[in-house]
Amino acid sequence: MGKGDTLEIAPTPSAYRSVMEEYGYEMGKVIGNGSYGTVYEAYYTKQKVMVAVKIISKKKASEDYLNKFLPREIQVMKVLRHKYLINFYQAIETTSRVYIILELAQGGDVLEWIQRDLKLENLLLDKRENVKISDFGFAKMVPSNQRMHSSPSYRQMNCFTHLSQTYCGSFAYACPEILLGLPYNPFLSDTWSMGVILYTLVVARLPFDDTNLKKLLKETQKEVTFPSNYSISQECKNLVLQTLCQATKRATILDIIKDPWVLKFQPEQPTHEIRLLEAMCQPPSTPNRHQSLEINT
Known part of the structure; x- marks a missing residue:
């Protein structure tokens, strides 16, 4: 978790402090609110x-969050270990209450490095200014192709065919499928969000106006444009355009x-990561635009 906008410097409630002290944690200042x-x-x-301690009140949280999303979040964080992810302890x-102890990103969040009104709080910076991804509240485990040899129908559950129906996230970062309330491919909705973040990093503003849903839907159907007063390489523009387009x-x-x-x-060269993704993202046998990504054996 990051040391972003300090929302308050209130004393830690004694109930929190006594539980945390029992486990060896000395509580400090508030660094965020959810x-x-x-x-x-x-x-x-x-x-x-x-460290960062995320304290979730069971009284404030919804039943759906406590019974579904929070257990998923903890399950996902336990198995994720990567230099660019916030570590779960x-x-x-x-x-x-539920107390989640996480790696503290001492550099704050990327929001502070661009401008104050953008939602990039889930990209944090460590003390060496390396980006770390945080907040897995809506993450879930999806079986990979490698584990699915017994049932032909299950073999199709990969990054091309798996659909989700949990409509979450901020409108500004949501793909058109989510905005329309359609079942969506979560892997492709994530790459849309990556495109929004990349655009914001290079242009210093969001690509779409999220103040009006009808206008937002219309904007996401069109090709995104870049301001003429910014010097952005064509390679970078191409990548943004490839992510901010229709799912097909x-x-x-x-x-x-x-x-x-x-x-x-x-x-x-990220050879290991490419090999793992190729195994996970093998398309079904039906020809499509990604057929060239299949592993040749």
Whole structure:
């Protein structure tokens, strides 16, 4: 979690403090607030490191969140380990609250590095200004092709055919399918959001106006434009255009990781990641625009 806008410097409630002290955490200041709880900075005395503690109130949270999305979030965070993801350390549950202990991103969030009114709070910065992704509240586990050899029907559940129907996220970052309330491919909705973030990083404003849903829907159906007073490479523009388009033509995560503009910034070829994504993103046998991504054996 990041040290973004400090919303308050109130004393830590004694109920929080006593539970956390029992586990070896010295609570510090508030560094964020959400719908169901608060994020605090804390010092873990056993390891002598600073951490973030996300405290979720069971009284404030909806039943759907507590029974469905929160367990999913914890399950996903437990198995994710990557240098560009916020690390999960521990979850503690009491009768009235859930405490989630996470890596503290001491550089704050990317929001602060662009302009104050953009929603990029889930991209955090460590003390060396490396980007770390946080907040897996709506993440879920999807079986990969490699685990599905027994049933032919299950073999089709991959990044081309799996559909979701949980309509979540901010309008400004949501793909047209979500805005229309249609079943959507979550892998492709994520690449749309990546396109919104990339556009915002290079242009310093969101590509679409989300103040009016009808206008937003109309804008997302058209090709995004770039301001003429910004010097943006054609390679970068091409990548944005490939992500901010209709789902049938939209770039997959495999397309993105193999994109020339993306590869230009990699210290080395991401061979391992490409191999894993190729295994996961093999399309069904029916020919389509991604047929060339199949692994040749």
